[in-house]
Amino acid sequence: MQHPAELKYASSHEWAKIEGDLVVTGISDHAQDALGDLVYIELPEIGREVTAGEQTGVVESVKTASDIYAPVAGTIVEINTTLEDDPDFVNDDPYGKGWLYKIKPHNLDDLDNLLSNTDYEAGL
Template sequence: MSVPQDLFYAKTHEWVSLDDGIATVGISDFAQSQLSDLTFVELPEVGTEFSAGDEAAVVESVKAAADVYAPVGGEIIEVNSELEDNPELINKDAFGAGWLFKIRVNDESEVDDMMDADSYEELCPDD
């Protein structure tokens, strides 16, 4: 299981990369491996406002559907439209090409409530 050290993690298995008030959000390698082969992604609309913890997207696999939560509050400024035709990008590269959406963060201190990589690894059961 890959857990990049430079990201923040939510208990609901989203990751965040924060750069100049813009959070890039995806699901973790652990989450995509538990879901298995992803077949569909429903992304939020650009311009939508979310609070931390709101349901923001849905990922579906051959096994199950799972909600993706906004780990921080703010406005969606970009979505990864590549995922509409290629949801398997999340399986192949969860922390790169498989990102889901970007959000202009209202309060950057919300990431202080998230886990670092070591804490997140402790949360995830060993396979």
């Protein structure tokens, strides 16, 4: 799957995309593929303040569990509640229906600290 060019990436395989004044976050296609079929996703609480790189949740597959980290500092303002019943959306559509949560960032410039699509793919 082609990584969308407008996304930025953390080295821990989370992606981030600006949507208005929010940052939408998910895990990359590479990460979901490495994990295998997801069976459970633990998402952060709405209203939680996070720092960039802070652990915010867990994704569990039939093979393993992996932590999720915040790509930028800010406040969690929305979570994808659909994933509670259908975690396979992350496997099927990691850059669309499989988004995890939205952050109201303290500073949108924090996205500049993340990897570009090219740099992320080069590191795989």
